[in-house]
Every structure is written in structure tokens, then in C-alpha cells.
Amino acid sequence: MGTAAAEGIPALFCECEICKEAQRRGGKNIRMRSAVILANRLLIDFGPDMFYQKIKNNLDFSHLKHVLITHSHSDHFDTTALWFRHNPFCHINGDKMMTIYGNEKVEKYFSYSLSGEENKPYIEFKRVYREQTFYADDIQITPLLARHAPDEECFVYYIEIEGKKVFYGNDSGIYPDSTIEFLKGKNLDLVIFDSNTAKHRDGKYHMGILDNVEVYERFKGQGTVNDNTKVVMTHFSHNGQMLHEELEIEAQKYGFIVAYDSLKLEI
Numbered sequence: 001m002g003t004a005a006a007e008g009i010p011a012l013f014c015e016c017e018i019c020k021e022a023q024r025r026g027g028k029n030i031r032m033r034s035a036v037i038l039a040n041r042l043l044i045d046f047g048p049d050m051f052y053q054k055i056k057n058n059l060d061f062s063h064l065k066h067v068l069i070t071h072s073h074s075d076h077f078d079t080t081a082l083w084f085r086h087n088p089f090c091h092i093n094g095d096k097m098m099t100i101y102g103n104e105k106v107e108k109y110f111s112y113s114l115s116g117e118e119n120k121p122y123i124e125f126k127r128v129y130r131e132q133t134f135y136a137d138d139i140q141i142t143p144l145l146a147r148h149a150p151d152e153e154c155f156v157y158y159i160e161i162e163g164k165k166v167f168y169g170n171d172s173g174i175y176p177d178s179t180i181e182f183l184k185g186k187n188l189d190l191v192i193f194d195s196n197t198a199k200h201r202d203g204k205y206h207m208g209i210l211d212n213v214e215v216y217e218r219f220k221g222q223g224t225v226n227d228n229t230k231v232v233m234t235h236f237s238h239n240g241q242m243l244h245e246e247l248e249i250e251a252q253k254y255g256f257i258v259a260y261d262s263l264k265l266e267i
Contacts, residue, residue: 001032001035001036001037001053001056001057001261001262002031002032002033002034002035002047002049002053002261003031003032003034003234003235003236003259003260003261003263004031004032004033004034004235004236004237005033005034005075005196005206005235005236005237006033006073006074006075007237007238008031008032008033008049009022009029009030009031009236009237009238010022010023010030010238011238014238016238018238018241018242018243019238021243022238022243025243027244028244028260028261029243029244030261031236031260031261032047032049032052032053032261033047033048033049033075033076034047034075034076034170034171034234034235035047035049035050035053036168036192036234037057037059038159038161038166039161039162040059041065041066041137041139041161042066042067042068042136042139042159042161043064043066043067043068044067044068044069044070044157044168045068045069045070045076045077046067046069046076046077046078046081046082046100047074047075047076047077047078048074048075048078048080050078050081051081056261056262057262062090062092062093062096063096064098065096065097065098065099065136065137066098066099066101066136066137066139067098067099067100067101068101068102068136068141068157069100069101069102069103069106070102070146070154070155070156070157070168070170070171071102071103071105071106071146071148071149071152071154071155071171072102072103072105072106072108072109072152073149073171076171077102077106077109079109079110079113079114080113082100082110082113082114082123083113083114085098085122085123086122086123092122096122097122097123097124098122098123098124099123099124099125099126099136100123100124100125100126101125101126101127101128101134101136101141102125102127102128102155103127103128103143103152103153103154103155104127104153105152105153106125107125107127110125111125128141128143128155129143130143130144130145130153130155131143131144131145131178131182139159139160139161140159140160140161141157141158141159141160142157142158142159142182143155143156143157144156144157144158144175144178144179144182144183145175145176145178145179146169146171146172146173146175146176146179147172147173147174147175147176147203147204147205148171148172148173148205148206149205154171154172156168156169156170156172156175156179158182158183158186164189164190164267165186165187165188165189165190166188166189166190166191166192166267167183167186167188167190167191167192167224168192169191169192169193169194170192170193170194170234170235171194171196171205171206171235172194172206172207173194173202173203173204173205173206173207173211174203174207174211174214174215175215180215180218180219180222180224183219183222183224184222184223184224185222185223185224186223186224187223187224187225187226187229188219188224188225188229189228189229189230189267190229190230190232190265190267191216191219191224191225191229191230191231191232192232192234192259193207193212193215193216193231193232193233193234193256194206194207194234194235195207195208195209195212195233195234195235195236195240195247196208196235196236196237196239196240197211197237197239197240198236198237198240198241198242198247199240199241199242199250200239200240200241206235206237208240209233209247209250209251209254209256212231212233212254212256213254216231216254216256230257230265230267231254231255231256231257232256232257232258232259232265233247233251233256233257233258233259234259244258244260
């Protein structure tokens with residue numbers, strides 16, 4: 001649904017050459033803040049572009065039950081729009097609860113922003129914990145430790161949904177050993193990598209393409225991925241200094257897929 005870092009591409013106030021050229025070329029170079037929906041049932045992250053992403057992708061959020069949050073940064077968890085999930089801002093037929101899942105800091109932001117009595121019949125929060133598997137209906141989800149914000153236990157997620165195994169690995173630098181070990185032998189169907197810094201290596205808070213390759217090789221060596229695994233790069237920043245066409249040229253060397261807004265994948 002969205003494939004950019006916090007500032008989007010082109011960034012709102014930026015005059016760098018990447019932002020200028022992205023706006024000139026348009027198309028896949030225009031990127032909203034990162035979010036993905038699996039099987040039209042599980043939304044991962046709820047950022048500030050959610051209204052337009054709903055419209056652009058022709059989604060019906062009145063039936064959305066499960067929203068999984070990676071961490072509290074505003075490009076991944078923007079509570080403003082969530083506040084409108086009650087009368088008179090929306091009219092919901094029947095007793096349809098929507099559940100937000102996240103860490104301690106996400107819970108704090110949720111409680112502060114959605115503390116009013118009017119929200120309670122429509123939206124709830126469930127705290128999740130590292131490596132403690134839980135179920136959202138029949139969807140199996142395991143939070144795993146990311147390497148991102150020093151002041152927060154950020155999560156990436158291992159998900160089993162409709163017979164498929166998915167690893168959502170955004171935002172993170174090179175994953176902690178505990179996360180990599182958990183994924184050993186999983187034979188994933190889909191891997192989604194943070195590729196924020198693109199042509200530059202990082203590893204501490206985000207990843208670039210060569211960081212992705214390093215992790216992929218480690219995954220391959222321990223049976224986390226196989227030759228049929230789809231590997232997707234996303235969460236791009238203009239500071240990575242690569243336009244979509246340039247990213248595709250580089251990704252083809254490794255068989256990776258470069259995400260773009262409204263990309264649909266069947267696995």
C-alpha cells in the first residue's frame with residue numbers, strides 16, 4: 001500500500017535531486033508511507049497516508065478486524081484516523097470490533113489518543129510480546145525483535161496466513177541473532193526487507209541493498225528461504241539516492257522484487 005520511509009518520496013519540503021526527479025517522473029517513484037495488507041485481512045502498520053491508501057486500493061476497512069503495528073513511530077502508527085472509528089464519524093453495521101496489536105510504547109500512544117468512552121465499543125488494543133506467538137482469528141503471528149529504535153522494543157513479524165509463511169522485516173537494521181535463529185528452517189514463502197538506505201549500507205537502524213543481500217545469504221544457509229521464496233525490498237528513503245528504475249536494475253542482480261505503491265503479489 002505504501003513503500004516509503006517517514007518523509008515519503010518526494011519528501012514534503014525537500015529540494016534534493018532525487019525528490020525533484022521522482023516528482024518529475026511520477027509513477028512508481030511516488031511513494032507513500034509504508035503499509036501492507038495480507039489477504040485483505042491483516043493490515044500491517046497504520047500511518048498518516050491511510051485514508052488515501054484505502055481509496056487508491058479500493059479497500060473496505062469497515063470489515064477490517066486486525067491491525068498489526070511494528071513500532072510507535074508516526075509513519076507506522078498514526079492514531080489520528082483511528083479516532084474517527086466511532087459515531088458520528090462513521091456508522092458501523094453490527095458489532096464489529098477492530099483490534100490493534102503492538103508493543104508497550106504503541107499501547108501507551110493508543111491509550112493516550114483513544115481513551116474516550118465513545119471508542120470502546122469499536123476498537124481495542126492487545127499487547128504483544130517478543131517471541132510469544134498469538135492468533136488473530138486463524139492467523140498465527142509471532143513478534144520478533146527488530147534492530148531499530150534504541151528507546152523501544154520494535155518488532156518485525158513471522159506470520160502464517162492461509163497456508164503461507166511470511167516474514168515482515170521492516171523497520172530494522174540487520175536482525176538480532178535471536179530473530180535470525182527463530183526463522184531457521186522456516187522455508188518462507190515471502191520475505192519483506194527494509195531497504196531504506198538503498199545504495200548505502202547501514203545495518204544499525206535500517207538496511208541498504210547490500211545489507212539485504214547479507215541477511216538473505218544467511219537465511220538461505222539456514223533454510224529460512226528457498227529458491228521459490230519471493231523477496232521484496234521496501235521502505236525507501238530519498239536519502240538512499242536511488243529512483244525506482246535504478247533500484248530495479250540493482251535488485252535484478254539478486255532476484256529481489258522492488259516494491260512500489262499498490263504492488264500486488266500472489267504467493
